[in-house]
Amino acid sequence: xxxxAPSASRRYLTGRVLSYMALAxxxxxxxxxxxxxLATSLKLPRDILRLPSLWPSRFTLDNFSKLLADGNFLVAIxxxxxxxxxxxxxxxxxSSFAAYSMVRFRYRFRGVIxxxxxxxxxxxxxxxxxxxxxxxxxxxxxxxxxxxxxxxLTFSLPLATWLLQGYFRGVPxxxxxxxxxxxxxxxxxxxRIVLPLSAPGIAAVAIFTFTGAWNxxxxxLVLTTSESVRTAPLALNxxxxxxxxxxxxxxAGAVISSVPLMILYFVAQxxxxxGMTEGGVxx
Amino acid sequence: xxxxxxxxxxxxxxxxxxxxxxxxxxxAYALVAPVVLLILGLVAYPFLFAVWVSxxxxxxxxxxxxxxxxxFQYLAGTATFWSAIWNTVTIVLISDALKLCIGLGLALLVxxxxxxxxxxxxxxxxxxxxxxxVAFLTWRVLYQPIGGGINxxxxxxxxxxxxxxxxxxxxxxxxxxxxASVWRGFPFWFVSILAALQxxxxxxxxxxxxxxxxxxxxxxxxxxxxxxxxxxxTTLLSSIWTANGFEHVWLLTAGGPSDATMVFPVLAYxxxxxQRIGEAAAVSVYMLPVLAILVIxxxxxxxxxxx
Numbered sequence: 001x002x003x004x005a006p007s008a009s010r011r012y013l014t015g016r017v018l019s020y021m022a023l024a025x026x027x028x029x030x031x032x033x034x035x036x037x038l039a040t041s042l043k044l045p046r047d048i049l050r051l052p053s054l055w056p057s058r059f060t061l062d063n064f065s066k067l068l069a070d071g072n073f074l075v076a077i078x079x080x081x082x083x084x085x086x087x088x089x090x091x092x093x094x095s096s097f098a099a100y101s102m103v104r105f106r107y108r109f110r111g112v113i114x115x116x117x118x119x120x121x122x123x124x125x126x127x128x129x130x131x132x133x134x135x136x137x138x139x140x141x142x143x144x145x146x147x148x149x150x151x152x153l154t155f156s157l158p159l160a161t162w163l164l165q166g167y168f169r170g171v172p173x174x175x176x177x178x179x180x181x182x183x184x185x186x187x188x189x190x191x192r193i194v195l196p197l198s199a200p201g202i203a204a205v206a207i208f209t210f211t212g213a214w215n216x217x218x219x220x221l222v223l224t225t226s227e228s229v230r231t232a233p234l235a236l237n238x239x240x241x242x243x244x245x246x247x248x249x250x251x252a253g254a255v256i257s258s259v260p261l262m263i264l265y266f267v268a269q270x271x272x273x274x275g276m277t278e279g280g281v282x283x
Numbered sequence: 284x285x286x287x288x289x290x291x292x293x294x295x296x297x298x299x300x301x302x303x304x305x306x307x308x309x310x311a312y313a314l315v316a317p318v319v320l321l322i323l324g325l326v327a328y329p330f331l332f333a334v335w336v337s338x339x340x341x342x343x344x345x346x347x348x349x350x351x352x353x354x355f356q357y358l359a360g361t362a363t364f365w366s367a368i369w370n371t372v373t374i375v376l377i378s379d380a381l382k383l384c385i386g387l388g389l390a391l392l393v394x395x396x397x398x399x400x401x402x403x404x405x406x407x408x409x410x411x412x413x414x415x416x417v418a419f420l421t422w423r424v425l426y427q428p429i430g431g432g433i434n435x436x437x438x439x440x441x442x443x444x445x446x447x448x449x450x451x452x453x454x455x456x457x458x459x460x461x462x463a464s465v466w467r468g469f470p471f472w473f474v475s476i477l478a479a480l481q482x483x484x485x486x487x488x489x490x491x492x493x494x495x496x497x498x499x500x501x502x503x504x505x506x507x508x509x510x511x512x513x514x515x516x517t518t519l520l521s522s523i524w525t526a527n528g529f530e531h532v533w534l535l536t537a538g539g540p541s542d543a544t545m546v547f548p549v550l551a552y553x554x555x556x557x558q559r560i561g562e563a564a565a566v567s568v569y570m571l572p573v574l575a576i577l578v579i580x581x582x583x584x585x586x587x588x589x590x
Contacts, residue, residue, distance in 0.1 A: 105307065117318070119582060123330060124527030126547065132329050135328075153321055157322060217530050257414060262412045
């Protein structure tokens with residue numbers, strides 16, 4: 001017994017040290033690309049190739065001013081903001097109606113609709129971008145932000161409806177019925193009782209749909225042709241198709257389009273993680 | 284408990300009578316209608332339309348005629364198509380296997396009651412919070428032969444002093460794409476498995492200890508069965524997403540060098556650019572049988588978990 005105790009505690013200690021070492025390696029591997037993005041965006045353009053170094057030898061905001069100088073990237077950011085927030089507002093509103101209907105009522109096609117929504121969620125954009133570009137052209141919505149908004153509903157609506165169903169299921173039925181006995185209509189119960197009680201879930205869904213639309217590249221690439229309706233991912237995509245790759249401005253654009261989202265993630269991570277693990281969210 | 288619910292239910296029913304129940308049903312359909320109509324119009328219809336287009340010789344500006352399987356036969360005769368099949372399968376199998384191993388390993392590490400586990404979890408999740416296009420553009424910069432971070436690290440640590448063009452060389456391009464895709468994709472596995480680990484009841488572990496199981500036996504007989512359903516759903520979802528991912532290949536290599544990393548979505552996009560829409564649609568439709576199996580399987584598992 002006296003022998004066993006120290007060896008057990010030594011083994012425990014070794015386990016701890018090894019765990020921390022493995023985690024430290026993982027953390028370095030995760031952080032290095034993010035660090036590289038930040039460092040490259042702050043290097044002098046000529047130093048990026050000529051003086052490869054871990055730490056910028058001279059710090060500069062040149063890349064940012066170069067990227068923003070002609071105003072095109074700001075237009076792209078503005079377009080992305082318009083598209084992503086409109087998609088989010090539309091999705092949250094009509095998806096919460098649908099999710100509420102499917103959670104609270106029993107009717108004939110409920111199961112079919114539930115399956116349809118999941119199928120739609122899992123139908124990849126790579127299968128839809130060709131027909132959708134034809135449909136949008138027929139609707140005269142090609143090459144417009146309205147068209148992009150409509151197309152982004154293909155992934156945001158199923159995702160939002162699927163996730164909101166989970167959150168609404170957690171709202172006790174009794175609270176709603178109490179409210180209805182007190183004179184609320186069904187719709188009033190949804191607006192006044194169910195939605196406020198699901199606020200964290202709605203916030204998570206709003207963040208997911210916003211980032212989904214913010215990050216989208218393939219549909220934007222196929223549907224838009226003119227510079228005035230480019231979104232942020234598209235603007236950066238066209239930077240790398242030029243002959244000389246402008247690494248500095250490219251990474252400056254990467255920083256601008258990702259840092260706000262990563263901060264948002266840190267603030268909201270608790271309920272985002274819950275949504276991600278329950279609903280399966282690609283991010 | 285059920286009594287309470289059903290008694291309030293019937294009270295509400297009584298108060299509003301029979302016309303009320305019809306109204307309720309109409310109300311339920313009205314609430315769900317916008318989403319259903321939009322999904323039918325924006326997903327179901329385009330999906331069927333894509334299948335139709337793949338059997339036509341449609342080009343931009345003309346409706347096209349039905350030509351049977353000719354697009355499919357034509358594609359099967361091109362080397363690029365076979366590269367796309369091979370590469371898509373390779374990327375899915377290798378990168379998802381790596382994501383599983385890394386995600387499971389890290390989840391097991393973080394699941395121990397280590398001080399600082401919350402911080403580790405937050406940091407390990409960061410690649411998922413980064414937009415995919417930003418992540419892959421950053422990796423593209425990292426892989427640059429001159430001035431790129433990977434070669435710099437190899438040089439500084441003395442592991443290799445030469446210059447490797449990671450994305451421009453046939454032998455390294457695929458591995459580079461897979462590595463970037465694993466970096467961006469493992470957090471989804473990590474967090475899903477971590478949540479599953481936390482839901483395995485403690486009592487099961489304690490009972491196994493009482494029965495004299497060692498930690499390895501507990502891992503195989505308690506932990507793994509406890510998290511298996513989550514691993515299966517995650518595998519299906521991740522395979523669907525990886526197989527249909529566009530950004531990782533498009534932004535890193537655009538399918539090159541000489542088709543070494545060509546995958547289905549990029550091939551379909553190139554087909555679209557050549558304006559031969561029928562052929563491009565046939566590329567996506569070729570993926571359909573395998574995709575349908577994965578999607579149907581995933582859907583039934585997710586619906587069952589929800590019930």
